[in-house]
Amino acid sequence: MPIGFHQSIAGGISMAPERARELGCDALQFFCHSPRNWNSIKISEGEKEDFLSRVRSYGIRSTAIHSSYLINLASPDEILFKKSAGLLIKELEIGEELGVDFLIVHPGSTRGRDVDFGIKRVREALTFISRSRCGSTVTLLLENTAGSGHALGGSLVELKKIMDGLDCIRLGICFDTCHAFAAGYEISGHGDVDRLVDNIRGEVGLESLRLIHLNDSMAPLGSNVDRHQHLGSGRIGLEGLGALIRHPALREIPIIMETPKGSEKDDQRNLSVPESSL
Ligand SMILES: [Zn+2]
Ligand SMILES: [Zn+2]
Known part of the structure; x- marks a missing residue:
């Protein structure tokens, strides 16, 4: 399966494939603009060509944009809700221009309202977005979360309820191992991974699973705390992470690591784990 990291776009959007190479x-995964800023950038024709030619010539087989952290499709606040849907549409447009496969978004926070309200709200947003970008070449992926506070998406069942019956744009799931573990999905042993895959099959369907965020977790099982860790240095450990990437049902699914980047060697060390497990 294709393997890579979340990469910085410092120096321009085409620096992301450069760093992957x-x-x-x-x-490859990247933010298409500052994730803490509402202003989406305009990509120039030259930058776009540069990005496309690097992705092609470097043999990068899977590309994903991670959406802005400000987007909250479950927000009860009407202004924030509309701004969120609007920015996600702009990110989809950028994804289409750059020929990326996936745009990943967290389902959002209900800010204290109940889960049913949140699910209805995100479905409303996705219906609006899919009408606006109907037939988009980019598949929108909902990412599971650690389930902290009022965040939706700690359970795969919630993601399934959000997506159910929506069409017009392609939808799928991005499965983050750190978030899942923190939300209570045990992954640390061989048997746990078999049960997890059965859970994914039963709760959302394996065909919906399009991308894996492979991260270890600093925080314990079921803690609802989202703290990414280097592979093998966290509470999940190498047995479970290795079993996950070797699992026959998941073999074709692209892997992105969002592990800490403390030193230059960190990415190389993390990369050696899936490479030696395959
Ligand atoms: Zn994410
Ligand atoms: Zn993630």
């Missing part, structure tokens, strides 16, 4: 990766 330096590590020898064939998958």
Whole structure:
């Protein structure tokens, strides 16, 4: 399967595939603008061509944009809700221009309202977005979360309820191992991974699973705390993470690591884990 990291776009959007190539990766994730800023950037024709030609010539097989952290499709606040849907549409447009496969979004926070309200709200947003970008070449992926506070998406069942029956744009799931573990999905042993895959099959369907965020977790099982850790240095550990990437049902699914980047060697060390597990 294609493997890579979340890469910085410092120096321009085409620096993301450049950084992937330096590590020898064939998958890539990036923010298409500052994730803490409402202003989406306009990509120039030159930048777009540069990005596309690097992705092609470097043999990068899977590309994903991670949406802005400000977007909250479950917000009870009407202004924030509309701004969120509007920014996600702009990110989809950028994704289409850059030929990326996926745009990943967290389902959002209800800010204290109940889960049913949140699910209805996100479905309303996705219906609006899919009408606006009907037939988009980019598949929108809902990412599972650690389930902290009022965040939706700690359970895969919630993601399934959000997506059910929506069409017009392609939808799928991005499964983050750190978030899942923190939300209570045990992954640390071989048997746990078999049960997890059965859970995914039963709760959302394996065909919906399009991308894996492979991260270890600093926080314990079921803690609802989202703290990414280097592979093998966290509470999940190498047995479970190795079993997950070797699982026959998941073999074709692209892997992105969002592990800490403390030193230059960190990405190389994390990359050696899936490479030696395959
Ligand atoms: Zn995420
Ligand atoms: Zn993630």
